[in-house]
Amino acid sequence: MSNSFVQVHPNEYGFDFTHGDQVIPQPRSAELVVFGRYFVNDLRITRAFSKRLDPLLADWIDTALFVYLADRLSLRRRQTSQHYALQWGRKLYLKVPVRRPEIWTRLEIYESLQRLLHFFTEDDWQIEFVEGCKTQRLSESQNSLLPAWETSPVRVALYSGGLDSFAGTVQQIAELPEHQFVLVSSVTNTRQGKAQWDQIRAINKDALRHAIRIPVFYGLRQGIEREEQSQRSRGFLFMTLGAVTAITAGANELYIYENGIGAINLPYDGSQVGTSNTRAANPIALLRMSKFVADLTGAPFRIENPFLFQTKAEMCRHPELRRLGQHTALTFSCDGFPIRRKDQPQCGVCTSCLLRRLSLESAGLSSFDSGYSHDLLSAQFVDKRKQLDSLWVMDWQAHRIAVALASSNPWQALRQEFPALIDVVSEICRTNGLPPEEIRSALLRLYSQYVNEWNSFSARKLLTKRALAA
Amino acid sequence: MPDGDKFERRLPGKAWKQAYRFACRNEDFDELVRLVRNAAEQAIRDGLGCPKLDQIADLLHKMQGDPLFASIDSIHREYEFAQHLDDIAASQFSYPGTRLAVEAAKSVYAEMDSRQQMVTISQVRERLSKKFKERVIDNQFLSRAREGIQEKIGWNNQEQVDFEKRLIESAISYKYTPRRIQSQPTWDLDHLNQPIPLMET
Numbered sequence: 001m002s003n004s005f006v007q008v009h010p011n012e013y014g015f016d017f018t019h020g021d022q023v024i025p026q027p028r029s030a031e032l033v034v035f036g037r038y039f040v041n042d043l044r045i046t047r048a049f050s051k052r053l054d055p056l057l058a059d060w061i062d063t064a065l066f067v068y069l070a071d072r073l074s075l076r077r078r079q080t081s082q083h084y085a086l087q088w089g090r091k092l093y094l095k096v097p098v099r100r101p102e103i104w105t106r107l108e109i110y111e112s113l114q115r116l117l118h119f120f121t122e123d124d125w126q127i128e129f130v131e132g133c134k135t136q137r138l139s140e141s142q143n144s145l146l147p148a149w150e151t152s153p154v155r156v157a158l159y160s161g162g163l164d165s166f167a168g169t170v171q172q173i174a175e176l177p178e179h180q181f182v183l184v185s186s187v188t189n190t191r192q193g194k195a196q197w198d199q200i201r202a203i204n205k206d207a208l209r210h211a212i213r214i215p216v217f218y219g220l221r222q223g224i225e226r227e228e229q230s231q232r233s234r235g236f237l238f239m240t241l242g243a244v245t246a247i248t249a250g251a252n253e254l255y256i257y258e259n260g261i262g263a264i265n266l267p268y269d270g271s272q273v274g275t276s277n278t279r280a281a282n283p284i285a286l287l288r289m290s291k292f293v294a295d296l297t298g299a300p301f302r303i304e305n306p307f308l309f310q311t312k313a314e315m316c317r318h319p320e321l322r323r324l325g326q327h328t329a330l331t332f333s334c335d336g337f338p339i340r341r342k343d344q345p346q347c348g349v350c351t352s353c354l355l356r357r358l359s360l361e362s363a364g365l366s367s368f369d370s371g372y373s374h375d376l377l378s379a380q381f382v383d384k385r386k387q388l389d390s391l392w393v394m395d396w397q398a399h400r401i402a403v404a405l406a407s408s409n410p411w412q413a414l415r416q417e418f419p420a421l422i423d424v425v426s427e428i429c430r431t432n433g434l435p436p437e438e439i440r441s442a443l444l445r446l447y448s449q450y451v452n453e454w455n456s457f458s459a460r461k462l463l464t465k466r467a468l469a470a
Numbered sequence: 471m472p473d474g475d476k477f478e479r480r481l482p483g484k485a486w487k488q489a490y491r492f493a494c495r496n497e498d499f500d501e502l503v504r505l506v507r508n509a510a511e512q513a514i515r516d517g518l519g520c521p522k523l524d525q526i527a528d529l530l531h532k533m534q535g536d537p538l539f540a541s542i543d544s545i546h547r548e549y550e551f552a553q554h555l556d557d558i559a560a561s562q563f564s565y566p567g568t569r570l571a572v573e574a575a576k577s578v579y580a581e582m583d584s585r586q587q588m589v590t591i592s593q594v595r596e597r598l599s600k601k602f603k604e605r606v607i608d609n610q611f612l613s614r615a616r617e618g619i620q621e622k623i624g625w626n627n628q629e630q631v632d633f634e635k636r637l638i639e640s641a642i643s644y645k646y647t648p649r650r651i652q653s654q655p656t657w658d659l660d661h662l663n664q665p666i667p668l669m670e671t
């Protein structure tokens with residue numbers, strides 16, 4: 001008997017980046033009608049350290065930017081469509097000009113990059129590297145008039161402007177008085193850039209330190225009609241900009257400050273598969289990116305998240321953060337930031353807003369928590385069903401975690417319910433040579449802590465109210 | 471369109487929508503099982519099938535019994551397992567159901583690992599096949615409609631968990647038997663010794 005399986009072909013797109021700063025879709029991108037001009041301003045990186053950008057690092061930034069643009073311009077299939085359900089992946093063909101083709105076409109580099117991008121996006125990336133880039137960017141050619149950078153030790157960290165990056169930076173600055181902090185921010189709009197800058201100024205003022213801020217503006221010069229919202233390759237671009245900055249500053253480490261729950265980002269329910277949830281700060285992404293950097297540059301490199309085993313509320317409970325608590329109001333967590341409403345830049349109902357609210361409440365910092373379009377914790381909040389979707393699905397996830405943790409063998413039950421944890425533990429232990437028991441117990445503690453915090457979250461009463469109404 | 475139908479609109483295809491409307495009525499459980507089973511089979515036929523399910527089952531079985539895997543520690547074994555599954559998923563890009571099969575395989579692995587019992591290849595295949603169907607039902611139906619069902623019936627999370635467990639177990643172990651087979655007598659010795667009706671006349 002022959003088994004016949006229906007194939008669901010993925011969307012295919014092609015982009016040729018060999019024409020100056022223009023994005024040229026190739027013929028196979030029948031659906032795409034966008035022509036745009038892109039930019040990336042990496043001059044701030046080189047100026048900060050009085051250096052020129054190494055050609056290999058310039059290639060790397062270009063490649064990461066092109067990957068991001070292709071990702072953003074290529075629509076995925078709609079998940080609700082019956083025949084294409086789950087066909088989330090795309091085939092992407094890129095023609096990328098590089099200064100050092102002999103390195104980029106090396107099999108181990110190419111495969112490592114392809115595998116890494118697949119982990120971030122679940123797409124099939126076919127990249128043709130060709131010799132090109134006749135004109136240099138300013139960062140490659142311009143000499144700085146400032147004295148050479150000799151500061152040591154230096155700690156380079158990504159700075160998104162979210163609550164986690166603020167809390168992490170505040171803690172680390174307090175705990176590492178000898179270090180010079182360099183905070184790298186990827187910026188796509190001025191409101192985001194201004195919010196990041198306001199936060200860093202506040203940290204510098206109150207902590208009496210001078211953390212250097214490096215904003216890197218990038219994107220397309222004109223708006224586009226239709227774009228893919230998921231943009232899972234952003235993690236690759238952010239880490240690229242951070243790692244290039246670290247290498248230019250003479251460091252071999254990059255830090256990312258993200259709470260463990262958000263970093264691992266377990267699916268809320270069974271409709272989320274693979275990269276339905278971002279892997280931008282996933283510990284596996286950090287390990288694989290570290291390996292890719294080391295392979296590419298030929299020197300050891302490490303990307304580290306010191307808060308992997310802490311909840312967001314625990315990050316917020318640090319005494320130094322409590323001291324600077326008023327500045328948490330400058331940070332943003334919303335998936336849709338900035339919402340175009342006066343003094344209400346965050347929606348208040350997405351999962352990121354809810355995790356933020358839960359954490360600030362749990363840390364006793366609710367008095368600095370405001371600026372939501374829909375304030376679930378206000379007495380005036382009117383329950384409209386759609387606005388409670390995220391609260392409901394988070395409650396469901398917390399319940400599943402709690403049931404697993406209450407079983408006779410919590411670890412087995414937890415990884416059976418969330419198989420992604422099998423990969424997290426095996427990859428961390430294998431790469432870092434750590435005993436699995438240590439990681440397992442740290443994860444069990446993390447999720448147990450999270451469930452406790454969730455169960456005390458005051459917004460949950462809205463679910464009880466609704467159930468009673470039903 | 472009324473807001474109350476938003477859960478139904480999330481469902482891909484008529485069969486799941488019908489199952490959802492039926493589930494919200496909370497009446498005939500057996501009929502709901504039949505609807506869910508049919509919808510899952512249709513989804514698998516229509517693009518969620520995984521041609522490599524047997525290959526994944528073989529890999530799972532090897533993880534347990536193969537001396538090559540048995541000789542390495544659990545972390546390296548799990549790492550190798552994940553790499554193999556990634557490769558299978560990458561080679562099956564046009565069969566999106568493979569993504570669910572890979573998740574099902576990891577879940578089955580965790581289950582087998584916790585029991586620490588040797589299982590046969592046919593047991594692994596059966597378990598994986600059931601887990602895969604379970605993932606299809608969860609992904610296509612329950613996770614999209616759960617909130618609506620809970621809201622309409624008024625169940626709390628634990629009651630919903632219990633309902634889903636029962637529904638999934640019934641739907642994946644349901645064996646379809648055609649009517650003509652159901653009515654056939656058992657061919658035991660007593661029966662065979664009976665005179666043939668045609669000859670009697």
